[in-house]
Amino acid sequence: MSGARGPLGLSLRAARPRWLWGAAALLALGAVLGAWRWRRAAGRRRRRRLERVGTVLKLFVYPxxxxxxxxxxxxxxxxxxxxSGELRDRFWLVTKEDGHMVTARQEPRLVLxxxxxxxxxxxxxxxxxxxVCVPVKLPRKNPVRNCRVFGLDIQGRDCGDEVAQWISTFLNSGPYRLVHFESSMVPRKSKDIINLFRTxxxxxxxxxxxxxxxxEASLEDLNARLEKKVKIENFRPNILVADCSAFEEDTWEDILIGxxxxKGAVCCARCILTTVNPDTGVLDRKEPLExxxxxxLCDPSERHIYKSSPLFGRYFAIDKTGTIRIGDPVYKMVQE
Structure with missing residues (x-):
């Protein structure tokens, strides 16, 4: 076998590496061309102009x-x-003993x-x-409860009897429980609530x-029409933006902050929760909702989404994670 010759008179042992080198070179060239084409296409897709539309004025988290x-x-x-630190936005929930959520719509004093x-x-x-104090990382012996949030099933680990009694005593109602969502649990899908979200x-x-x-301009526009002014706390946003016109946020699709x-998904349809005074915990049921x-109110073509609820604020989904700080510019990403 060691003396075998190929068709060009080379030994097979000598010919094999040359053939392999040629094939490898072709594969490498193909990979380079493929990567170049992909980057070129991706560049076309991602070529976006940044247009400054505001500035982050305040940030809120609601654990x-x-x-x-x-x-x-x-x-x-x-x-x-x-x-923020160990506190994640709306990762804790007050429930009835049967697992149904309890919010300030039913118990307005929760806002206190x-x-x-x-x-x-x-x-x-x-x-x-x-x-009262509750460990952020609960003991595994605490039971996992089946909960119900806007008609959808989700789990939560029970935070114990002490805090349950504390909440029930303060609200003078109940009995209520407090549960915590853990990363190993199955989240709810936004699309199951409003179809305009992604899967x-x-x-x-x-x-x-x-x-x-x-x-901020949207809040000022509303307050200019009210006898009794309301605070941004009535509306519970995560991000309050300055340096833009009233309701301009309704038009933002793809934005960059920090x-x-x-990605803008849908406007926020408002309910009686906005009429809870954040300082007193009293439910008014009228203003600022009326x-x-x-x-x-929405355009008639969107009534199947918002029904008769007025719109105030805009919901966003996350495309890229990171950090947002007060003072950060808000950019609209415009496709070119």
Whole structure:
């Protein structure tokens, strides 16, 4: 075998490497051309002009759904929403014992419960109540409960009897439980709530979206029409934007803040939760909702989405995670 000759008189042992080198060179050339074509096409797809449309004025995270929000200087943005330290946006939920969610729509005094974080514990404080602490990482022995949020099933690990009794006592109602969503649990799909979201958009306990944005000008426009002014806390956004015109946020599709890319999905259809006074926990049922209905109803072509609810603020899904800080410019990404 060692003396065998190929058709050009070369030994097979000598010919084999030359053939392999030739094939490898062709494969490499093909790979380079393929990569070049892909980058060129991707460049065409990604060629976007940045147009500044605002500035981040305030940032909020709401660890416990319907409880008071935390104003922070910066937020981490994950695919499932915002995070400040160990506290993630709406990853805790008050429920009835049968697992159905409880919000300020049913228990308006929930907005008086202040939330914080100390030494790996979620803290809850409220008027005339002693502070209660719950481990962020709950013991595995705590049962996992089946919950119901806007008609969809989702799980949560029970936070224990002490905080359940605390919430029930403060609200003078119940009995209620507090549960925590863990990363190993199955999230809800935003698309199952509103069809305009993508199948990849997922959430824990928020109404339908990881992020909600409102502009300062929109709030000022509303307050100019009200006898009794309302605060941004009535509307519970994650990001308040300055330096843009009223309701301009309704038109934002693809935006960049810091290193975070977001896609506008749908406007926020408002309910009686906006009529809960964030300072007193009293449900008014009228304002600012009635005034919003007088000039912020959707176009008739979109009534199948929003029905008769007025629109205020816009929901966004996450395309690229990162960090957002107060003072960051807000850019609209315009395809060219």
């Amino acid at each position: 416990v759904k319907s409880c008071r929000g935390l104003a922070v200087r910066q937020l981490q943005v994950t695919l499932m929403g915002l995070q 419960v202040s939330v914080g974080c100390e030494d790996g514990h979620l803290t809850l404080e409220a008027p005339e109540m002693k502070k 990849t958009d997922e959430i824990a306990y928020p109404d339908c979206s990881p992020v909600m944005i409102i502009s 290193d975070v890319e977001m 005034t919003l209905k007088s000039y912020r």
